[in-house]
Amino acid sequence: MIRGKQYVVDATRFRDGSLGTELCGSSGEIRPPEDGELEEYLKQREQSRGFGVSYSNTTEFLNYLRGLKENASSTYISVQVRERVFAVPDAEVTLVGPNGTLTGTTSSDGVANFEGLVPGQYHAGARKEFYETVPDRGPGSLTDVEIPISGACAQARVSLKAVTTVSGLVRSAQGAPVPSLILELQEIRNSPAAQDLPDTIVGRTTTAADGAFRFPSVSPGRYYLGTNLLTYMTTSQIGRTYYPSQRTKDGAVPIEVQFGENTGNLVLTLPDFGPQRNIRICVVDPSGQPVAEAQVKDGFERGMDRQNVGTLGETTTDASGCVVVQGVERVEYVASAILRKPGNPISNMFTDSVHIPPGEGPVEKLLVLKVPPVGTGPKQ
Numbered sequence: 001m002i003r004g005k006q007y008v009v010d011a012t013r014f015r016d017g018s019l020g021t022e023l024c025g026s027s028g029e030i031r032p033p034e035d036g037e038l039e040e041y042l043k044q045r046e047q048s049r050g051f052g053v054s055y056s057n058t059t060e061f062l063n064y065l066r067g068l069k070e071n072a073s074s075t076y077i078s079v080q081v082r083e084r085v086f087a088v089p090d091a092e093v094t095l096v097g098p099n100g101t102l103t104g105t106t107s108s109d110g111v112a113n114f115e116g117l118v119p120g121q122y123h124a125g126a127r128k129e130f131y132e133t134v135p136d137r138g139p140g141s142l143t144d145v146e147i148p149i150s151g152a153c154a155q156a157r158v159s160l161k162a163v164t165t166v167s168g169l170v171r172s173a174q175g176a177p178v179p180s181l182i183l184e185l186q187e188i189r190n191s192p193a194a195q196d197l198p199d200t201i202v203g204r205t206t207t208a209a210d211g212a213f214r215f216p217s218v219s220p221g222r223y224y225l226g227t228n229l230l231t232y233m234t235t236s237q238i239g240r241t242y243y244p245s246q247r248t249k250d251g252a253v254p255i256e257v258q259f260g261e262n263t264g265n266l267v268l269t270l271p272d273f274g275p276q277r278n279i280r281i282c283v284v285d286p287s288g289q290p291v292a293e294a295q296v297k298d299g300f301e302r303g304m305d306r307q308n309v310g311t312l313g314e315t316t317t318d319a320s321g322c323v324v325v326q327g328v329e330r331v332e333y334v335a336s337a338i339l340r341k342p343g344n345p346i347s348n349m350f351t352d353s354v355h356i357p358p359g360e361g362p363v364e365k366l367l368v369l370k371v372p373p374v375g376t377g378p379k380q
Contacts, residue, residue, distance in 0.1 A: 083162060180207060182227060278324050278362040
């Protein structure tokens with residue numbers, strides 16, 4: 001908004017009592033209408049159900065709002081059906097309210113409109129084969145909406161999730177089951193405009209004792225299956241691996257998920273990352289004294305290629321100021337530590353990150369806490 005100008009705000013009151021602008025409303029600047037503008041606005045609003053069309057002026061717009069009480073405009077509810085952020089077409093939609101139970105079907109953009117309604121409370125629902133409804137929880141319900149007066153409109157949203165599954169087994173290079181490994185499904189984008197967006201992980205799961213895994217709700221599409229697939233963080237102990245047994249996307253086989261068809265019997269075979277190795281990390285204060293209860297976690301080195309970097313997880317030093325974590329010999333790691341000061345986070349002490357390169361046998365690294373810079377402590 002611009003200082004000195006006048007505006008009309010078309011707002012709605014949510015269940016928690018707060019106010020927000022109406023999604024299908026007519027907020028805008030109050031200004032004198034140009035010749036024929038009001039008539040064109042009303043025509044466009046009728047044709048577009050009000051979405052993307054706005055108009056405000058001093059007299060005619062206020063008369064338009066008063067006309068809502070006299071049924072001068074269509075009274076309707078628009079129901080959006082989404083699976084995550086994607087429209088769900090051809091979904092069966094129900095709208096329960098003073099008019100009874102009304103039914104409709106979503107268009108290609110995942111929207112079903114219900115017109116000729118009377119004021120009152122309405123509840124929207126939706127269903128489609130191979131999907132199930134995501135419960136609408138918390139304040140500000142998206143499935144329960146209100147038409148306050150005749151001529152008004154409202155927008156409801158119903159969330160669905162796919163019931164299609166992706167499952168299989170993870171085996172080591174020697175053929176043994178791999179338990180407790182975090183796996184990811186990474187969406188493969190088809191649009192050139194989306195290629196530069198950050199990686200999108202749509203699901204994570206952990207392998208069972210026998211190496212079995214299952215993603216319970218996967219939308220139709222194409223995905224990479226693997227571990228440590230993100231370029232900006234690590235999620236498992238081993239290096240990045242793509243199905244069926246690739247270190248890079250070159251040669252990786254996409255997982256094709258179709259409507260209503262479970263994808264199973266996949267076998268992800270890990271490259272040989274070598275045997276387990278103990279990594280002992282000790283934390284000391286600036287004077288060299290061991291520090292207990294320091295949090296040891298993954299560190300960060302600018303410019304590092306995370307292709308072969310694993311995670312050490314998060315753990316805490318014991319009374320000796322040390323902790324032993326597990327890694328594998330042919331993967332590198334980056335570790336750092338923090339000593340938190342309860343009630344005074346500005347005085348937390350940190351260490352620099354230390355690089356742990358691949359190597360054979362156990363290894364030990366020392367992390368030294370730094371005194372917070374002068375002036376960053378609490379003010380007296």
